[in-house]
Amino acid sequence: MICLGCSCLCDDIECETEGEEIKVGNACLRGFRRIDSINENRLTPRVERKEENIDDTIKSAAKLLEEAKNPIIFGPENSTLETEKEAIELAKKAGAVIDNMSSFGYSGYLIEKIFRKEVDTCTLDETRDNCDVSIYWGCDPMSSHPRMMSKYSYYPRGKNRQRGWEQDRDAIYIDVRRSLTAEICDKFIKVPPGRDFELMKAFKDVLSGKIPKFGDKKSIMKIGNLIKKAEFGVLFTGLGLNYSIDHIDDFIDLVKDTGFRLQPIIEGIGLNKLLFDETGHVNKINYKDKSYGIENNFVEALKGDIDTALIIGSDVASNIPLKLAKRLREINCIYVGPHSNLTSHISKVNIPTAICGIESAGKAYRMDLKEEYLEKIVDSNFLPDQEVLKRIGDAL
Amino acid sequence: MSFAFKLLKKEITLDKCTPLYEEEDYEEDRRALEEMLRPLMEAEMTETGLVIHEDLCFGCGNCVVACPVNVAEDPKGCAIGNGPTSDKVILKVENGKVKAANVESCRRFGEHRILCNACITPCPAKAIEFPGG
Amino acid sequence: MTFDLTIVTYEDRDIFREEDIFSESYIERAAVIELDEEEMKRYGVSEGENILLHNDDGEVVVKVKRSEEEGGGIGYMPRSPWSSILLSEETKGGILGYKHIKVNAKKTNDPVTDLKVLFK
Numbered sequence A: 001m002i003c004l005g006c007s008c009l010c011d012d013i014e015c016e017t018e019g020e021e022i023k024v025g026n027a028c029l030r031g032f033r034r035i036d037s038i039n040e041n042r043l044t045p046r047v048e049r050k051e052e053n054i055d056d057t058i059k060s061a062a063k064l065l066e067e068a069k070n071p072i073i074f075g076p077e078n079s080t081l082e083t084e085k086e087a088i089e090l091a092k093k094a095g096a097v098i099d100n101m102s103s104f105g106y107s108g109y110l111i112e113k114i115f116r117k118e119v120d121t122c123t124l125d126e127t128r129d130n131c132d133v134s135i136y137w138g139c140d141p142m143s144s145h146p147r148m149m150s151k152y153s154y155y156p157r158g159k160n161r162q163r164g165w166e167q168d169r170d171a172i173y174i175d176v177r178r179s180l181t182a183e184i185c186d187k188f189i190k191v192p193p194g195r196d197f198e199l200m201k202a203f204k205d206v207l208s209g210k211i212p213k214f215g216d217k218k219s220i221m222k223i224g225n226l227i228k229k230a231e232f233g234v235l236f237t238g239l240g241l242n243y244s245i246d247h248i249d250d251f252i253d254l255v256k257d258t259g260f261r262l263q264p265i266i267e268g269i270g271l272n273k274l275l276f277d278e279t280g281h282v283n284k285i286n287y288k289d290k291s292y293g294i295e296n297n298f299v300e301a302l303k304g305d306i307d308t309a310l311i312i313g314s315d316v317a318s319n320i321p322l323k324l325a326k327r328l329r330e331i332n333c334i335y336v337g338p339h340s341n342l343t344s345h346i347s348k349v350n351i352p353t354a355i356c357g358i359e360s361a362g363k364a365y366r367m368d369l370k371e372e373y374l375e376k377i378v379d380s381n382f383l384p385d386q387e388v389l390k391r392i393g394d395a396l
Numbered sequence B: 001m002s003f004a005f006k007l008l009k010k011e012i013t014l015d016k017c018t019p020l021y022e023e024e025d026y027e028e029d030r031r032a033l034e035e036m037l038r039p040l041m042e043a044e045m046t047e048t049g050l051v052i053h054e055d056l057c058f059g060c061g062n063c064v065v066a067c068p069v070n071v072a073e074d075p076k077g078c079a080i081g082n083g084p085t086s087d088k089v090i091l092k093v094e095n096g097k098v099k100a101a102n103v104e105s106c107r108r109f110g111e112h113r114i115l116c117n118a119c120i121t122p123c124p125a126k127a128i129e130f131p132g133g
Numbered sequence C: 001m002t003f004d005l006t007i008v009t010y011e012d013r014d015i016f017r018e019e020d021i022f023s024e025s026y027i028e029r030a031a032v033i034e035l036d037e038e039e040m041k042r043y044g045v046s047e048g049e050n051i052l053l054h055n056d057d058g059e060v061v062v063k064v065k066r067s068e069e070e071g072g073g074i075g076y077m078p079r080s081p082w083s084s085i086l087l088s089e090e091t092k093g094g095i096l097g098y099k100h101i102k103v104n105a106k107k108t109n110d111p112v113t114d115l116k117v118l119f120k
Helices: A029-039 A054-067 A081-094 A107-115 A124-130 A148-153 A180-184 A196-207 A217-229 A248-258 A269-279 A298-303 A322-330 A342-346 A385-395 B002-008 B018-022 B024-042 B062-066 B068-073 C024-030 C037-043
Strands: A014-018 A021-025 A071-074 A097-099 A133-137 A170-175 A187-190 A233-237 A261-264 A308-312 A332-337 A349-352 A362-365 A371-374 B091-094 B097-100 C005-010 C032-035 C050-055 C058-066 C074-078 C101-108
Touching (some): A021 A029, A054 A349, A054 A385, A081 A097, A097 A298, A107 A248, A133 A217, A170 A180, A170 A217, A196 A217, A233 A248, A298 A322, A322 A342, A332 A342, B062 B068, C024 C032, C032 C037, C032 C050
Parallel strands (some): A071 A097, A071 A308, A133 A233, A308 A332
Antiparallel strands (some): B091 B097, C032 C074, C050 C058
16 A cells, blocks of 8 residues: 555555554555554534534535635645545635645745756656655655655665665765754754754855865765765755755755755645646635735735635644634634544634544555555545545535 | 573573572662662563563564575565565564564574674664673 | 744654643643742742743743753743644745744643633
């Protein structure tokens, strides 16, 4: 089976069920916990504080969206293309803003540049077969995507890297904290918070043969030379690459100077691709007038005049300032997802769904846009999330 | 020294050192030793001394792909980053944690043993060790 | 205004999306701050004791965990409802300051912030 625990979409998972017990082979703990959570902390259907049947919750959600003056749809995170398509259709029907986690950092912007072919990228399979130097800047794949380095970017042997991590690959880690990924990389540059731009300047200096003026000069020069000599370099980025870089375009220029390929480690790229194909932008779209803008970023919109929110499979309330999480509670918030969390707790309407790729089937994109088909493994009474969104749309 | 090695190999238990348990003067030392040895005693240890700390492991698979025996036995699986396709591998991930099998094939043991660290170095959580040496 | 501490949030590999956020087990792992020996001495806290973190955006009580890494005025918190309480609404192009939260800190005997009470 294929695991949808993160955007690695590992395709070598073995799953056996013996009554209530599940035995999962090859999935990391994140993936296993997701599969094993079939009977854990499942969302129950309710409207306000009252438990309702699923049809009534869908009707209530549709009513709230219909009456909304300024609705927003947020998410999904680990879900299928079918769900993402239905989310866009619903945004069109309801005249809603649609956005996802990619606008919470620079990932969305970088992905858009990649889709526009303004920055080079490559697939994870190409990384495994060719990458000799990988840089992890502002991300911690060992914690968020545990198998990425063992399956693709560092440990395995590849077509043109037959000696794998031992002799054919180098891994460089750049971040504000000594994370799990830092523990296993060959080189680690710890950057003080907010000073990534100084490190960028130092790398630019080394690449043009100058002495860097930041950090441990010898170490930075060694790394700069590794980068210069790389035959197929890949640069992975994450949420850590935010706030400390005022001008993300300077970062993109540096990436181009190095000749490395960029791979933002991102969830929910399916929605980004669908939105891009339709509108030329990966997120922050208002389907009332098909406009794009910063005011459609979920956080900014919540500070504005949003009166209704439909949140799909994302515990966004845990990741926004308290004032805004409380604002979510005050407005008409609908949560659609398999498990309960802070967002579902503060939402007026809860609609439980099946866990994609386990209780329901569908297509999904890996972080590099490789499309996979996920089968249903276990029978369930929960509706797939795409079905819930479709029914809400039909009821509008 | 040999008592310590036997303890680490789980051939004897700490209570065999009777003065530690019978004499009041050694109470603090006994407590400290029990605390120190607790992870070892609780960890899953194979006959050949490989210890996996299940509470630290999160199934990243770095060791599965790095182990030279895994790679040699499974060129179409572990060697290229995938889960094992052979029964002869030493390390594989089950239910999100790494499990050991066929440990007698490990290069640290047997007549031509070498000090291989291929599973220890890639572990970000320090979940694999050979405490006996 | 001067601040004692900068908080950097991170994704913790031991915290899962499917979990019940009100369970003791989740709170044990998510409502924490990692401080190095020096920072712990500064505030007079030991591992396992509680610390109050506050700024203009909010205040939260979490448990202290010892960090082996040198902090240098930085404390690390897993990205969770507790760390988000301290986030500012100010954004840079819509981006929140997850890696750069300035707070003041004080040892406290108060219990860890109860989310149910906060979101009553």
